[in-house]
Amino acid sequence: MNWTRKHLLTIEELTVEEIILVLDTAASFKEVSTRTIKKVPALRGKTVVSLFLEPSTRTRISFELAAKRLSADTLSITTQASSITKGETLKDTAKNIEAMNADFVILRHSAAGSPKFLADRLHASILNAGDGAHEHPTQALLDVFTMREKLGRIAGLNVLILGDILFSRVARSNIWALTKLGANVTLCGPTTLVPPIFRSLGVKLTTDLDSALKDADVINLLRIQHERQRQTFFPSIGEYSRMFGLNPERFRLTKPEVLIMHPGPINRGVEIASEVADSPRSVILEQVTNGLAVRMAVLFLLNGVQGPSADSGAG
Amino acid sequence: MTTILQAEAMQRVLSRMAHEIVEQNTPVEGLALIGLQTRGVFLARRLGNKMREITGHEVPNGSLDISMYRDDLSLRGSPPTVKNTDIPFGLDDKNVVLVDDVLFTGRSVRAAMDALTDFGRPRRIQLAILIDRGHRELPIRADYVGKNVPTSLKERIQVHMVEEDGVDEVGIQKI
Numbered sequence A: 001m002n003w004t005r006k007h008l009l010t011i012e013e014l015t016v017e018e019i020i021l022v023l024d025t026a027a028s029f030k031e032v033s034t035r036t037i038k039k040v041p042a043l044r045g046k047t048v049v050s051l052f053l054e055p056s057t058r059t060r061i062s063f064e065l066a067a068k069r070l071s072a073d074t075l076s077i078t079t080q081a082s083s084i085t086k087g088e089t090l091k092d093t094a095k096n097i098e099a100m101n102a103d104f105v106i107l108r109h110s111a112a113g114s115p116k117f118l119a120d121r122l123h124a125s126i127l128n129a130g131d132g133a134h135e136h137p138t139q140a141l142l143d144v145f146t147m148r149e150k151l152g153r154i155a156g157l158n159v160l161i162l163g164d165i166l167f168s169r170v171a172r173s174n175i176w177a178l179t180k181l182g183a184n185v186t187l188c189g190p191t192t193l194v195p196p197i198f199r200s201l202g203v204k205l206t207t208d209l210d211s212a213l214k215d216a217d218v219i220n221l222l223r224i225q226h227e228r229q230r231q232t233f234f235p236s237i238g239e240y241s242r243m244f245g246l247n248p249e250r251f252r253l254t255k256p257e258v259l260i261m262h263p264g265p266i267n268r269g270v271e272i273a274s275e276v277a278d279s280p281r282s283v284i285l286e287q288v289t290n291g292l293a294v295r296m297a298v299l300f301l302l303n304g305v306q307g308p309s310a311d312s313g314a315g
Numbered sequence B: 001m002t003t004i005l006q007a008e009a010m011q012r013v014l015s016r017m018a019h020e021i022v023e024q025n026t027p028v029e030g031l032a033l034i035g036l037q038t039r040g041v042f043l044a045r046r047l048g049n050k051m052r053e054i055t056g057h058e059v060p061n062g063s064l065d066i067s068m069y070r071d072d073l074s075l076r077g078s079p080p081t082v083k084n085t086d087i088p089f090g091l092d093d094k095n096v097v098l099v100d101d102v103l104f105t106g107r108s109v110r111a112a113m114d115a116l117t118d119f120g121r122p123r124r125i126q127l128a129i130l131i132d133r134g135h136r137e138l139p140i141r142a143d144y145v146g147k148n149v150p151t152s153l154k155e156r157i158q159v160h161m162v163e164e165d166g167v168d169e170v171g172i173q174k175i
Helices: A016-034 A058-069 A090-099 A114-119 A137-151 A169-180 A196-201 A209-215 A237-244 A284-303 B007-024 B039-055 B107-119
Strands: A047-052 A073-078 A104-109 A125-131 A158-162 A184-188 A204-206 A218-221 A259-261 B002-005 B031-036 B061-064 B095-103 B124-132 B144-148 B155-160 B169-174
Touching (some): A016 A284, A058 A125, A090 A104, A104 A114, A104 A284, A125 A284, A137 A169, A137 A218, A137 A259, A169 A184, A169 A196, A259 A284, B002 B007, B007 B039, B007 B124, B007 B144, B007 B169, B039 B124, B095 B107, B095 B155
Parallel strands (some): A104 A125, A158 A184, A158 A218, A184 A204, A218 A259
Antiparallel strands (some): B155 B169
């Protein structure tokens, strides 16, 4: 199939074929990072700007390293170092970046839909690196890449997403990707953080953590997003940890070949015990390695698409 | 499509090329075959098998995808499909024979040589090609040629191989 998208805004809009093309391309790009010279000239002369208006370590350096390994020139703008603090609007900041002929803008922003807002206004390719509680497409792609690499398939897998679903863009993007690829997704967490409306996305909701743990081929743990919670959704961190944390006792209920995943940053002793995070079943650091390959693949694919309106193609 | 090379003829051509490569590179220690994705990989494997029959030596075999090194990435309508690169041996001081199905403008070979230099510093790089159709745009020539086929730019060479297409056959077609 031909890739025809200029932007990567959501997983929701991707077809199954497009997702699989990204995964296959990422598998080829993973090899580049194993070489002595970890660089290919695919994006030589292109400029990649990462505009991160929310805190991030992993995603930002992963995107920047991906761009550098493709030989692009990169620069990074974060909230504290930008004129956003002087009252400049997102559109104006982005227009100024474009005036310097940037080819890609990687945006992280607290407002859902902000990448789409920029894609409609700029000539550059826009990559969504997380928009509010909406989507985080490359995280979902690297998660399914890791599952496929480790377990050989996605279809039919029982994937448990455990934790703060309500505020999680990772959960939403994962739900889109996994249901499209035929996995059985179950959500579990405090009822205040797992709203029933999610059933409409074709997933199962449960409060019976123990039986969900027994059935799971993959457990994707999510961090409690304190920064997005303006009110109290559960009594205390201690109680959350006791009720929903993946501690050694609960870990013993899981299948011996279960994959433990986490998008990071992990809070040891809260949603995941150290013993679990550091166990051989944990692929948390492999997710980071795969994230680099997935982001290289996405940049490579988007770079190949010319024309200002290529984003409307449905595949 | 007009057939210009049938299965049996392709076998004979590959046997001759294997002999030529061995003749020019004896002893074969330090020799390595690297096929360009997709059909160059199959050709390299077949040449390797024949060379093993001739010399009794296993010649290291690798595959290379040149998509990341193309010089026309921003001229194409859509990105190329990236396949695996797998070179499970060091290239420093190796005598590398690049293998591809069709030699045309020479740009794929240029990209392949760029890629190889990222893996090490081969002592020598040679080129083995099943079909040389002319129309070079770069100063590149093949050391081993299966068949020279003069073509016009309005024609297309189609190489089919059992491994990918279910049949061994080379044809020429008007575009």
